[in-house]
Amino acid sequence: MPLRSLHAAAVLLLVVLKEQPSSPAPLNGSKWTYIGPDGEKSWSKTYPSCGGLLQSPIDLHNDILRYNASLGPLAFQGYNQSASPQFVLTNNGHSVKVKLPKDMQVRGLGARYNASQLHLHWGDKNDPHGSEHTVGGKHFAAELHIVYYNSDRYPNDSVAKDKPEGLAVVAVLIEVGSSNPAYDKIFDHLKAVKYKEVFIPGFSIEELLPERPEEYYRYRGSLTTPPCYPTVLWTVFRNPVQISQEQLMKLETDLYCTHMDDPSPREMVNNFRQVQKFDERLVYVSFQQGKEMWCVGSVVPRCLFRMKSGALPLGIVTHALRRWVKSTLAAMGARCVRSY
Numbered sequence: 642m643p644l645r646s647l648h649a650a651a652v653l654l655l656v657v658l659k660e661q662p663s664s665p666a667p668l669n670g671s672k673w674t675y676i677g678p679d680g681e682k683s684w685s686k687t688y689p690s691c692g693g694l695l696q697s698p699i700d701l702h703n704d705i706l707r708y709n710a711s712l713g714p715l716a717f718q719g720y721n722q723s724a725s726p727q728f729v730l731t732n733n734g735h736s737v738k739v740k741l742p743k744d745m746q747v748r749g750l751g752a753r754y755n756a757s758q759l760h761l762h763w764g765d766k767n768d769p770h771g772s773e774h775t776v777g778g779k780h781f782a783a784e785l786h787i788v789y790y791n792s793d794r795y796p797n798d799s800v801a802k803d804k805p806e807g808l809a810v811v812a813v814l815i816e817v818g819s820s821n822p823a824y825d826k827i828f829d830h831l832k833a834v835k836y837k838e839v840f841i842p843g844f845s846i847e848e849l850l851p852e853r854p855e856e857y858y859r860y861r862g863s864l865t866t867p868p869c870y871p872t873v874l875w876t877v878f879r880n881p882v883q884i885s886q887e888q889l890m891k892l893e894t895d896l897y898c899t900h901m902d903d904p905s906p907r908e909m910v911n912n913f914r915q916v917q918k919f920d921e922r923l924v925y926v927s928f929q930q931g932k933e934m935w936c937v938g939s940v941v942p943r944c945l946f947r948m949k950s951g952a953l954p955l956g957i958v959t960h961a962l963r964r965w966v967k968s969t970l971a972a973m974g975a976r977c978v979r980s981y
C-alpha cells in the first residue's frame with residue numbers, strides 16, 4: 642500500500658511538473674516564437690526547411706522584378722460568404738486565424754486551389770511596421786495572408802503543405818489610412834479570442850482585397866512560419882489596403898500569445914519573420930512599371946518615376962527619359978500626373 646501511494650504521488654508530481662512549464666507556453670503546442678531563445682534564428686534546429694531553400698518573406702525591389710505578360714487576373718470564387726454558416730476565429734499562439742470554407746477557391750494559378758485559412762502579421766504600437774514582405778526595403782503596417790491548397794492534387798491542406806505545388810498564398814499589404822469596415826468583421830472579435838477560439842459571422846472575403854487585384858507580384862517561396870515548407874506559390878498584391886489607426890491598434894493590443902492563467906502574459910506583437918535572402922531568383926510582376934509618376938512634397942513637387950529594370954538598353958533609355966522629364970518638369974514647375 643505505501644509503495645502504491647508513493648507511486649501515485651510520483652505520477653501526480655510528474656503530471657503537475659508537466660502541466661507547469663517554467664517558461665510561458667504558447668497556446669496549443671509548438672514552442673517556436675519570434676523573439677528570445679526560440680526565435681527565428683533557432684527555427685531551423687527543429688524545422689530544417691526554415692534554413693533551406695526558397696524561403697519567404699522577401700523584399701520586393703526593382704532589381705529582381707520582371708514583367709510577365711502571361712500573368713492574368715486571378716478569379717475569386719465563393720468569396721462572398723453569408724453570415725451563416727459562421728467562421729471559426731482562432732488565436733493559435735502565433736497569429737489570429739480564420740478557418741475558411743473549402744468551397745472558396747482561387748482560379749488563375751494553373752491548378753485549382755481551395756481555401757484553407759487566413760491570418761495576419763503585424764508589429765506593435767510603438768513600431769507599427771509588421772508586414773512580412775517589404776517593398777523597396779519598406780515595411781507596411783501589417784499583412785493579411787489567405788492560404789489555399791492545391792485541391793486538384795491533394796485532399797486537404799495538411800496533406801498538401803509539404804508537397805510540390807501544395808500551397809498558394811495571396812497576400813494583402815496593409816497601411817494606415819481611412820477606416821476599413823470589412824476588416825472590423827475580424828478585428829471586432831479579437832478581444833473574444835484573446836486566448837482562445839470563437840465563432841464569428843461569415844462575411845465577404847473579397848472585401849478584404851485591395852483595389853486593382855490584377856496587379857501583383859508572383860514568386861515561388863515558403864511558409865513564413867515553421868515548418869517553413871518551400872511549397873508556396875506567392876501572390877502579393879501591388880496595392881495596399883488601408884485600415885485606420887484605431888483598427889491597427891486593436892490588432893496590436895488585443896491578443897496574447899500565452900494562456901489566460903499564465904503568470905507572465907505575453908502580448909501577441911511583432912509576429913512577422915525577417916525578409917529572407919533571395920539569390921538568383923526573380924519575382925514576376927503582372928503590371929508594367931514606369932508608366933506613372935508619383936508625386937511627393939507640396940510646394941515644388943518632386944516626381945519620381947517608378948520603373949521596371951528591364952533589359953539594359955531599356956534601362957538606359959528610361960533613365961535618360963526620367964532625367965529629362967524631371968528637369969523639364971522642374972523647369973516648368975509643372976504638376977505631376979499620375980497616370981493609370
Ligand SMILES: *[C@@H]1O[C@H](CO)[C@@H](O)[C@H](O)[C@H]1NC(C)=O
Pocket residue numbers: 707709710711712925
Ligand atoms: C512568365 O510566367 C510563366 C508562368 O506564369 C512562365 O512559364 C514564363 O516562363 C514566364 N515568362 C518569362 C518571360 O519569364
Ligand SMILES: *[C@@H]1O[C@H](CO)[C@@H](O)[C@H](O)[C@H]1NC(C)=O
Pocket residue numbers: 721723845847
Ligand atoms: C454578397 O452577397 C450579398 C447577398 O448574399 C449581396 O447583398 C452583396 O452585394 C454581395 N457582395 C458582393 C461584394 O458581391
Ligand SMILES: *[C@@H]1O[C@H](CO)[C@@H](O)[C@H](O)[C@H]1NC(C)=O
Pocket residue numbers: 719743744745746755792795796797
Ligand atoms: C474545392 O472547391 C470546389 C468548388 O467549391 C469543390 O467542388 C471541391 O469539392 C473542393 N475540393 C475539395 C478537395 O474540397
Ligand SMILES: *[C@@H]1O[C@H](CO)[C@@H](O)[C@H](O)[C@H]1NC(C)=O
Pocket residue numbers: 796797799800
Ligand atoms: C486530410 O486527408 C487525409 C487523407 O485523406 C486524411 O487522412 C486526414 O485526416 C485529413 N486531414 C484533415 C485535417 O482533414
Ligand SMILES: *[C@@H]1O[C@H](CO)[C@@H](O)[C@H](O)[C@H]1NC(C)=O
Pocket residue numbers: 668669732836837838
Ligand atoms: C487547443 O486545441 C484543442 C483541440 O484541438 C481545443 O479543444 C482547445 O480549445 C484549444 N485550446 C486553445 C486555448 O485554443
